[in-house]
Amino acid sequence: MRLSIFLLIGLFAQIQSSAQSFKLPKGGRLSQKCRDCIRLLNKKSDDIMYGVTHDAEDLYFLVTDPEWFDLLISKPRDGLAIDIIDKEQYPCGSPNQPKSEYIRGFDLPPVYKKYLDANRNYTFRGDLIIKVGEIPPEFFGREIEFNIIVLQNRRYCHYLSNHAIGGHKWELLETGLFADTLAQLSGQDRAIVLDKSFQFEIPFEKNKYQYHADDIQPIYDSLLFYKYHINSMEIEAYSSLEGGKSRNQLLQKKRAQSIVRVFESFQRDTIQTTIKTSENWVDFFNDIEGTPFSNWQSLSKGAIKRKLKDPKILEQLEPLLSDHRKAIIRVKLEKKINLTFSDQKELVQLFNQSIHADNVSYALEIQRSAYQYVQKNVFPDNLMQKLEVPLARPFALLYNNKIVYEYLQRSDELQAALSEFEKLLEIVPDNPQVLYNIYSLRLKSWGLNAEVSFDRKELLKGLKSLESKGLNAALANRLLINYYILLSEKYQHQRKYRLKNDLLKKIYATYEKIDHNSDDALSIAKYLVGYQKYKWAISLLKPYLNDIYTPEDLLFFYINLTIVKPKPGHHSKYKALLLNAINKNTSRFCGLFDPMMYGGVSFQLLEDVQLKELYCSYCQ
Incomplete structure (x- = not known):
């Protein structure tokens, strides 16, 4: 054991010979000359995000708002440096091995304003991306992460440890489609x-x-x-x-x-x-x-x-x-399948006879059975197309089901399903369930294609009218939340932050009006995290965290949000959450401590003594 520790320390003695050429804080305090830098960072809008990414051995700094970056790096001696951290600096059974109080690993040569301005590039969304260095060969194949040092007037002014959380702005609430009924549901x-x-x-x-x-x-x-x-x-x-x-x-x-x-x-x-x-x-x-x-x-x-x-x-x-x-x-x-059939020919024949006899209830039973036979791969996929339904008011429910079943089999034909629902609406005008299906698919279409052409004001007007047409208010609000989610993404791309933030508030308020469950809470929490609304996201997840009933995905997302706080493992209730996560999925818990490039939150979490104790007990 002593030999392995000695070799590890010797390794870091070799790779920590950095090219540091900036001034470090003295006496544990940042220089007064960092005031402007710190003030700008503290006042940064939640909409502005920045960090380090990599492509093979090349390292890039990325920021979503170039104008803000120009304020941060405004003078010739302002710049950035990358600190490379190696997971082997956190060995189980031995103390952690940071290089120093301010530089934890191997810091690359800093790059200053002149270089940063000359190497600017932009993503298709308008984000600024700049190459800021290369991974040294001695780190190839190692588990590493990249922290950022912000320099002002060649002085160390800010140190950022990156952590991956994983918000998803595009995850809409599940809305489903009405089948088997065109009447109000309990x-x-x-x-x-x-x-x-x-x-x-x-x-x-x-x-x-x-x-x-x-x-x-x-x-x-x-x-x-x-x-x-x-x-x-x-x-x-x-x-x-x-x-x-x-x-x-x-x-x-x-x-x-x-x-x-x-x-x-x-x-x-x-x-x-x-x-x-x-x-x-x-x-x-x-x-x-x-x-x-x-x-x-x-x-x-x-x-x-x-x-x-x-x-x-x-x-x-x-x-x-x-x-x-x-x-x-x-x-x-x-x-449950109430009817059994020896072959699909018999099923189609009985269905046609029911249609000709206007026996809608029996035709519905056959239609439901046919769909389940297809789902179980007993009968071929094209069976549902063989069950022809007249587009007439007495058969409206059968026609609605036919559209739903065929769409569920071929979800790529969304526009065809929309067209069929609109034909049905002409037969049963203002039917709230058919309208619900139409608006649900229109929103899905918008989510799949941000450039889809439609009148947003008319869509919003239609969504707000659903409750007055007899649709359950909670279901109408589910659709409304999805509308706000999609519109907020559009405003974000246009950098209309005030309008986007107004929609975030509407989503947060409307969420309380729906019959939400843990899946809904997780979906909206991920969306809010995508816009840095961490406290809001945590408040939505907390009601589902009290015991072992907590769904695994929700539990791990909550941990992702909160584990980076100072000393999370020192609180007994939080320790119980972590043990619950270990019980549910030990490998997933251990994966939290993988490098960010491999899907982890960060192995730098191991700086917390209690977290390191859990990691070393269950993951090593």
């Missing part, structure tokens, strides 16, 4: 149409792993009420902390497999199943707060496990531990 039915998923909890008795139909029947009956059955199932099975980890995992797997067998006994089809097993550290840390065991929150997992071997302590904690043994089950649902 709140519960609407949730099924848009989501088609269901989540519930099954508590475990201590040491029990066999489950029977009576244990599960009430849950399955609730699914039957909506005429759905289970297509796939994801089970997160949790054990309490006492006992060995391998024994706990085996017990949880047996419990989960027993539950799946019971559900499969209720239906003909097998259920695609994913099973994850974990010890329930999250609920444990949350539940001991305010108890005589609250000081355990600062202990390591190993220390807690050792204490739980004491029978007296186990007896005291059993009321808490009994609630920690459970399964979180998420199922994906699909409509």
